[in-house]
Amino acid sequence: MPTAGTSTPEPSADDLSARIRHAILEGEFAPNQRLIEADLSESFDASRAAVRMALLSLAAEGIVERLPNRGARVRAISVSEAIEIVEARIGLETLVARKAAASITSAQADNLRDLGHELEAAVSSGDLVGYARLNQELDARLRDIADHDTARELLERLSAQSARHQFRLAYEPGRAARSAPEHVAIIDAVVAKDADAAEIATRTHLDGIIELLGTRL
Structure with a gap:
């Protein structure tokens, strides 16, 4: 005070x-x-x-x-623009995933594993609000681990532009059950320090978002 x-x-x-x-x-x-x-x-x-x-x-x-x-x-973002934003995010987020896999510490790995368990628990209990929050937390942690300031800044801007679409996607029927294993795959690859697997898992997850957004066109 x-x-x-x-x-x-x-x-x-x-x-x-x-x-x-x-x-x-x-x-x-x-x-x-x-x-x-x-x-x-x-x-x-x-x-x-x-x-x-x-x-x-x-x-x-x-x-x-x-x-x-x-x-x-x-500013309102159209579905077409939201798809373009996710396409742009692919390059940045796969970069973050690779950087994170290359530099993750034991303590950070333990924290990511715990977060993965929380994600699975949220889906099992039907806590979609908590699940959406944990998704954002995972993104933030990966960016912190990657320690790439330019990618972090650009991704924060892109995410803010498409926030409403991201929020709605979290509540699509069956979306959480599908995306949770994708997030866990990213976590597993980063924790294993497997940059190639981390990139593939990240790209697979974002391709799924593009596919889902495409159904709204």
Whole structure:
């Protein structure tokens, strides 16, 4: 708690952009939802000038779109564009998988195995909300293990753009039962330090997402 005579420092534009991007990724803002500067300023404890700069940055990333004389809103992504995004992710995520397999430590391997067990338990119990959260956690852990900042940044942007489609896919009938073994295969390959298998498992998983999205065209 701040002491008398002090105040909480205002978040930087980059930090504020990251926080708003994360909120969009988590589904807190819907496609086409207007992003009101005054509301964001209050929610994120930032000045309206800082919010405006953050929204300009997110617009440059394609996550937000500016409306003439009407502020900004979350950009809606079509199914066709969502497929293109996953196609772009294949190259980046297979790179991450290979890097992770090459550099994983024993402690990180144990953590990934535990996460795999949690994924399987979530599917067995029908906890789709928990399963979706664990999927995001797996992606984040693999990026941390790979320690490739450029791939991490690009993937975070792409994931935020297609967050709504990703959220809906998690609730497709039978999707979790199919994707859980795919995630476990990725984990097993990375833990085994088998870069080729990690790439194949990652590509197989993402190809399945493209196939499922294609049924919505």
